[in-house]
Structures are given as C-alpha cells and as structure tokens.
Amino acid sequence: MKKYIFITGGVLSSLGKGITASSIGALLKHSGLKIGMLKIDPYINIDPGTMSPLEHGEVFVTDDGAETDLDLGNYERFLDAPFSKKANFTTGQVYSSVIDNERKGKYLGKTIQVVPHIVDEIKERIISAGADSDVLVIELGGTVGDIEGLPFLEAIRELKHTLPSEDTLFVHVTLVPYIKVAGELKTKPTQHSVQELRRIGISPKILITRSEMPLTKSIKSKLAMSCDVEESSVIEALDAKTIYEVPLKLLAQNILLPISKHLNLESLNPNMESWDNLVKRIVSPKDEVKIAFVGKYIKLKESYKSLTEALIHSGANLNRKVEIEWIDSEDLEKEGCNLDSVFSEVDGILVAGGFGNRGVEGKLKAIQYARENKKSYLGICLGMQLAMVEYARNVLKLEDANSIEFDKDCKNPVIYLIDTFLNQSGEKQIRTHSTPLGGTMRLGAYKCNTKVGSKLREAYDGEKVISERHRHRFEANPQYREMFEKSGLEITGESDGLIEAVEVKNHPWFVGVQFHPEFTSRLETPNKTILAFVKSLK
Secondary structure: OOEEEEEEEOOOOOOOHHHHHHHHHHHHHOOOOOEEEEEEEOOOOOOHHHOOHHHHOOOEEOOOOOEEOOHHHHHHHHHOOOOOHHHEEEHHHHHHHHHHHHHOOOOOOOOOOHHHHHHHHHHHHHHHHOOOOOEEEEEEOOOOOOHHHHHHHHHHHHHHHHOOHHHEEEEEEEEOOEEOOOOEEOOHHHHHHHHHHHHHOOOOOEEEEEOOOOOOHHHHHHHHHHHOOOHHHEEEEOOOOOHHHHHHHHHHOOOHHHHHHHOOOOOOOOOOHHHHHHHHHHHOOOEEEEEEEEEOOOOOHHHHHHHHHHHHHHHHHHOEEEEEEEEEOOHHHOOOOOHHHHHOOOOEEEEOOOOOOOOHHHHHHHHHHHHHOOOEEEEEOHHHHHHHHHHHHHOOOOOOEEEOOOOOOOOEEEEEOOOEEEOOOOOEEEOOOOOOOOOOOEEEEEEEEEOOOOHHHHHOOOOOEEEEEEEEOOEEOHHHHHHHHHHOEEEEEEEOOEEEEEEEOOOOOEEEEOOOHHHHOOOOOOOHHHHHHHHHOO
C-alpha cells in the first residue's frame, strides 16, 4: 500500500519546509524506497513563470518543461532524481481545471463548490503525483492559518480519513523562538499552530522545531505533552552549516524510527556514507577559488538558487570552496567604475540569465573583461547571448549589434525571435512580440550535439549528444554564424539548427551555453558544464 507523508508549516514562512521534505525524501530513498515528491502552492498564479524573481525567487524548470516552485529544485538535488510537472501544482491550476470541467458540462449541472469539487480535484492530483512511488512526500506551501491554504488542508484531512491510518503521516515544521531578553525558548507559537491543525482535524505525529538555541529536555517534554506527540518525535532543527547537513542531523535524531512506526514500514537503514563525505568537503574544503557572479537580481540571492547550489556541488566534488563575489551588473554601468578593481582578484566570471534590458550593458562590460583578460568565463542563457553581442560589437565591429529583446529595430540582430519552433513535446509553437508571456518560452530538456574538440564535449567526457534544460524566448541568429566562426567565436553546441553553445578560440576557458546547466546539478552528480568551469579556475 502506498504511503503519504504530509509536511505543513506553522507560525511563519521560510522555516525550511522544502529542505525538511527533501531531507526526509533523501533518507527514505537511501533506505531503498521509491520516493515521489509533491509541492502544493496555494497562490492563484497558474505557475511562477511570470513572477519576478524578486517576488518569489527562482523559477525551476523540469525535464518536461514545467515552470515550478524552487523547492522542486531542492527535491531533485537531494534525491538525485528528475521530477515532472505532476510534482507541483497551484491554486490557479486547480481552479482553472475545475472551471474548465464545468464549462464542458462534466459536473452534470451541479453547483460548483469548494467542497467537494475543488477539494476532490486536489485529492486527485495528490493521488496522481504518487502513482509510481512507494512513499509520496507532500509539502504544503504557506503557513497553517492562511486563508488560501484551507482547501488544501481539507483535502489532506479527507485523504487521512479515507486511507488506512498506517498510510498517512503528518509532519509539522514550526518555530520555537528564543527571547533574548528573557533568556527563554517559547513553545506557545507551536502550541497554537498545532491547535489550529487539530481544529481542522489533522494531528501531526512529528514536530520539526526550528530554533536558534538547542531545546532542553523540559522544552521537548512540554511540546510533546501539549501537542500530543511522543517526545522522541520532537525533532530539533537548528541552523546547519550547509543545507546538505540537514538529512544527517535528522538521521542522528532517529527521525526514521517514528516514520517507520507510523507508516508500518520495515526497519529503515539509509547508506549516507558518500553524502557524509561530500558534506565534510563543503564544510572543510581543501582549497578555495573565487568567482564574480554578475547578475541583476542579487538583492534576492534565491533568484539564482539552483546556480549557487550547483557551484557548491561542483566545489564539493572537487574538494574546493567556490567563494562568490556578488556583482550587481548595474553598478558596472556607473561612470568611473574601474573594472580592474572589480575583477582582478577573481579566478573566473559568471554571467547568469535574466530578462529585460536593465543591467545588460554592465554584463557586456564583464564579458568583454573576461574575454580580453583571459579570465575563465561561463555565460548561461542570456550570458551566452550577450557574449555573442559583445563579440559582434568589439571584434566584428558591428557597433549596433544587439538582441531584439532590447532593441526590436536593431540593424544587426545577433539575437532574434524565431516565429515557430518545436516545443519540448515536439509540437509546433508560435512566438511573437505580442504573444502572452506565460508558458510561451522554450522550456524543458532538449538534446544538444556537441562539437569535436570543444571544451563542451570535453566537459561531458566525450559525449556527442547531451540533454539539458531551457528557459528562454530568444535565440542566437544563425545568419551571423559564418562571421563569428571566421573571427574566432566557435559554435560548439547545436539543437535542430538552433545554437546551443559558443566558445572563444585561444582562450583558456570561455564558454557560453543557451541552456541552464544548473537545473540538472545534484550534490552527488554535479552538472558537467559547471564542474568544468569550476575545474578551470586557477
């Protein structure tokens, strides 16, 4: 019988429900179980694809082209497995589906209500997400008490009611604040949060308690008594040196014992030796390199969550720390900015993706500096496109070269918008400047043919064809290909005629890729493009 672990959050947001879900999933997978993951987002957006990164953090893209919550990135990184669009749904998707069914007459003239129609749709999606797994770990976004989360809480309550008691388990992530003036840990917020869950009809069996200070035995006993859980099921979750240490910390507190007990599972004994060794390398690396990370969303670092984690993965596997010097690309545009003072002390320069023309000229300056000063360079998505624009302007002397994303009337559109292309499912899709933004980009995994003798093929251990994920609207213009290659900018990756990668000849390591390599990087299997970049740093 399939098992379901529901993870809720209380008191406030950003407590680490996603890391908790990922950690539990990783421990269960390393115990030999087949694990499914699901993130439920109560916001009304269909998906986070049109949200600003400053609003909601990074948009994570799956192999099948879904734009999802960044927690799916955590799931993939911790479980070293790809997940599909079924692993994330939103209030917007649920209501859209129900309304669409109503318009088609599928409810036979019934009055459409939150209960049962919305709740039933939620339950169907949960069941579908766990179809191929032994255990499905479900993370409910938001905080208990939020009005938008009520239909989801009702849905998981109903699932608990209909399924055998040994098939469902509720884990509650909560805050035990430390009041410095009083010198005390306070349990009342957790008590109230659990009371709210119990009022709805949900009784958590495990508490994950986030706190600045270790919990005393008396505090654990108080929480256990007031929240009606066993004392051994009150799990302490202090801040860790790295998020990848969290599964080890949970394991050390025997979290798998109450999980196996409540779900009637056999003894769970995960093999975490390799994981533990990598964590030790993250905490105490052998050496250190430094990169300049040039971006426009650096005020919210979670906008680049997958990329910063990918750098950690590569560093851990190479036993080196990758220190990041965050550079706001707009600062590079300011009059009097001395690029030598910004970049002379770094070992490499990374220009990440982004949308819109804000900060673009600063990124172009960073790229030119990397090319002319022989600094290792990795350009991702927009970072590749701008590498081509910079090369066209400063080497080919096409001073008006640009992307039509920034100047739709430019005379030399090195980056352009193709009207039709085949999407990830092989269907023809049309894109124009007036096409709605949501869901109209090239999304998901596409195959890429690598060029013989290129750094890209070398990075992938000689593989002729690789597969990486995309999230972009504009493409490199093939009309300029011959000019580029004659002057030293090689096209080293292609996908059905589309330019996927470029490299500068006679440069130690200068690679731009149209895809997002960070989306397929995991702690135990780092992405090979990013691993090669980190390896190139001296």
